[in-house]
Amino acid sequence: MLTNKLNNNIVLWAAMILAMPGLRAQPATIFRDGSGYLAAGLESDAFLSTSLAYYHLVPGSRDNRASMLHAGIQVPVLLAFKGEGNHAFRLDAGYQWGGIYRERYCVDGRLDLFFMNHSAVLGTFRPVGAELNGAAGFRFRRSFLGIFCKWHHVLATHVTHSDYSKESYKEIIPGGISGFVPMDGWFSNTASMIGYGVRYSSPVRGRMALNVDIGAVNHLSEFTGMLDAMMIGQLPFMLEMKLFYRLQK
Amino acid sequence: MNSDLFILLSTTSIRDFFLFIRLDMDNQNNDVQMKFHYMIITAALCFSGIFSCTKTDEPGALVPATVDEDPGLPSIAISVGGHQRLIHYRVFGDSARPVLFIMHGSLSDMRAYLPLQELAERYRVVMWDQRGNGLSERVSKEELSFECMVQEISRVKSHFSPGRQISILGHSWSAVFVARYLAEYPGEVDQAILMEPFGLKDAFMESLDGMLNLGTSGFMNMMYTSSYLTPRDHEILDFRMLATLRSGVRDYFCDCENLPDWPVWRVGGYALLTWESGILEKGRYRYDFTVGMGEFDGEVLLVGSECSPVGYAFQEEFHAGLFRNAAVLRIQNSGHRIITENYPSLINGLKEFLNAYKQAE
Numbered sequence: 378m379l380t381n382k383l384n385n386n387i388v389l390w391a392a393m394i395l396a397m398p399g400l401r402a403q404p405a406t407i408f409r410d411g412s413g414y415l416a417a418g419l420e421s422d423a424f425l426s427t428s429l430a431y432y433h434l435v436p437g438s439r440d441n442r443a444s445m446l447h448a449g450i451q452v453p454v455l456l457a458f459k460g461e462g463n464h465a466f467r468l469d470a471g472y473q474w475g476g477i478y479r480e481r482y483c484v485d486g487r488l489d490l491f492f493m494n495h496s497a498v499l500g501t502f503r504p505v506g507a508e509l510n511g512a513a514g515f516r517f518r519r520s521f522l523g524i525f526c527k528w529h530h531v532l533a534t535h536v537t538h539s540d541y542s543k544e545s546y547k548e549i550i551p552g553g554i555s556g557f558v559p560m561d562g563w564f565s566n567t568a569s570m571i572g573y574g575v576r577y578s579s580p581v582r583g584r585m586a587l588n589v590d591i592g593a594v595n596h597l598s599e600f601t602g603m604l605d606a607m608m609i610g611q612l613p614f615m616l617e618m619k620l621f622y623r624l625q626k
Numbered sequence: 627m628n629s630d631l632f633i634l635l636s637t638t639s640i641r642d643f644f645l646f647i648r649l650d651m652d653n654q655n656n657d658v659q660m661k662f663h664y665m666i667i668t669a670a671l672c673f674s675g676i677f678s679c680t681k682t683d684e685p686g687a688l689v690p691a692t693v694d695e696d697p698g699l700p701s702i703a704i705s706v707g708g709h710q711r712l713i714h715y716r717v718f719g720d721s722a723r724p725v726l727f728i729m730h731g732s733l734s735d736m737r738a739y740l741p742l743q744e745l746a747e748r749y750r751v752v753m754w755d756q757r758g759n760g761l762s763e764r765v766s767k768e769e770l771s772f773e774c775m776v777q778e779i780s781r782v783k784s785h786f787s788p789g790r791q792i793s794i795l796g797h798s799w800s801a802v803f804v805a806r807y808l809a810e811y812p813g814e815v816d817q818a819i820l821m822e823p824f825g826l827k828d829a830f831m832e833s834l835d836g837m838l839n840l841g842t843s844g845f846m847n848m849m850y851t852s853s854y855l856t857p858r859d860h861e862i863l864d865f866r867m868l869a870t871l872r873s874g875v876r877d878y879f880c881d882c883e884n885l886p887d888w889p890v891w892r893v894g895g896y897a898l899l900t901w902e903s904g905i906l907e908k909g910r911y912r913y914d915f916t917v918g919m920g921e922f923d924g925e926v927l928l929v930g931s932e933c934s935p936v937g938y939a940f941q942e943e944f945h946a947g948l949f950r951n952a953a954v955l956r957i958q959n960s961g962h963r964i965i966t967e968n969y970p971s972l973i974n975g976l977k978e979f980l981n982a983y984k985q986a987e
Contacts, residue, residue: 423850456846465850493854497847498872499865504854531854532672533679536688545868545891546690548737549699549761551716556698557686564687565679568856600857600896608875608899609857609866610848 731798735760759894844873
């Protein structure tokens with residue numbers, strides 16, 4: 378009775394649901410002091426996006442473990458400067474943890490839930506989704522170098538078609554009306570991507586620390602290759618830099 | 627099924643929730659187990675909520691349905707590459723008149739070309755959405771090979787003009803397919819019109835630069851869209867590709883700030899990606915469509931615009947000499963979307979070229 382597509386959805390969801398209770402407080406690799414952190418970031422989304430987030434250190438962190446709750450906003454600034462007025466932004470909130478073992482080996486994990494808003498030529502889109510991010514590597518005297526892997530999945534997107542998009546449904550039947558109309562509403566599982574690459578984290582000065590993720594992105598789709606899809610703005614690489622500022626306890 | 631499953635899961639979750647609460651009220655681990663159960667219930671409700679959403683490949687939801695999904699559309703079946711496929715078509719004019727094929731370019735369908743039905747005063751005008759494009763059936767990558775695209779013209783000719791020569795017009799990528807058709811079936815065509823084919827040989831493309839403008843807000847919007855709309859199916863891909871017509875990424879226009887209209891019902895995203903990857907090898911152009919083109923001894927009209935990088939100057943320099951009998955028509959005040967940018971100049975030029983108009987004078 379279940380289709381292959383349904384089976385795939387169940388697998389995806391099962392992985393995420395099972396991952397949730399399995400997440401125990403593992404410490405962020407370098408953030409163990411202070412009550413929380415402000416993080417300002419730059420990302421390669423839409424060529425340049427900026428983000429601002431608050432990270433709250435969860436009480437009970439120990440010498441080799443720490444976990445944080447966080448919430449933030451990301452805005453594609455180049456689009457904003459272009460004056461498109463498309464009100465694009467992303468809100469996310471989640472839980473991050475990390476652990477240091479034998480004073481050298483680190484693991485780091487993060488779960489985000491996000492909501493986006495974006496108006497473009499095809500309409501207004503409001504996706505909701507989740508992102509799982511994990512890293513492992515070596516802790517040097519003060520910095521961390523390792524590899525990361527993240528899975529970004531959009532659970533559903535609310536689509537409101539624009540006039541331009543609705544125009545494509547007109548005059549299909551000569552002298553008549555097509556039986557199909559553009560559907561506004563929620564569409565399921567609209568995107569899934571795997572990102573992977575190298576992560577570097579290090580205290581910079583005083584209360585500040587830097588985190589850099591750089592790597593490749595594979596959009597899980599049979600219709601586009603790594604480079605072919607650049608035509609539709611699907612770049613096969615990613616860069617994310619965040620500067621953390623430790624707040625007073 | 628989606629709504630039934632949603633109700634079942636929701637009902638089960640709520641029932642379990644109340645049962646669990648009652649049984650564990652006195653349990654010392656109540657707090658932890660309650661939180662765990664809340665998480666399971668929330669996840670189950672979200673899971674069932676997802677199932678009640680529309681799927682992106684539901685016919686007509688994101689983009690208009692194709693002929694295999696909408697039996698109300700006019701269609702014929704043709705066999706190409708070993709597969710029988712339905713194509714969306716329209717025919718204008720008296721069946722006794724000579725046949726003129728009009729083929730749309732990439733990221734398009736026949737909709738923008740409908741004004742050319744004016745030529746039905748002298749011709750039987752046949753327009754169709756090529757396989758994998760417009761409202762025609764979507765096909766596999768193998769069926770979109772260049773050989774298959776040429777074969778498609780042959781199959782359509784067999785249906786509409788068996789045993790008689792046709793005249794044929796192709797625009798952009800279709801002009802390339804028409805050029806190949808002339809080379810492989812030189813006796814089947816009376817006259818051919820090629821509207822701004824890109825370089826028919828890789829060496830011709832080396833003269834072109836600056837054709838892509840990635841700094842447009844349209845392209846940045848498309849990048850941002852990539853984070854939530856991944857082309858997992860033809861519907862999402864065609865929907866996203868519709869945005870490229872307004873993105874200004876391809877610098878083919880006289881005024882990139884005010885792009886000319888280009889009406890479409892549905893673009894063929896996968897077709898364009900397949901064709902473009904077919905002429906590239908490790909990031910460089912590697913192809914030659916000119917083989918055998920000298921075999922065609924009929925008249926060829928190359929149409930080139932003033933503003934497009936593959937416009938008048940390009941056609942005159944690189945393509946006019948490939949044919950035995952070619953002329954170049956220059957369209958002023960126009961870029962690549964000639965039909966919507968300067969239709970009067972185009973239609974007058976076509977009527978001066980086409981034999982049925984010349985014979986009538």
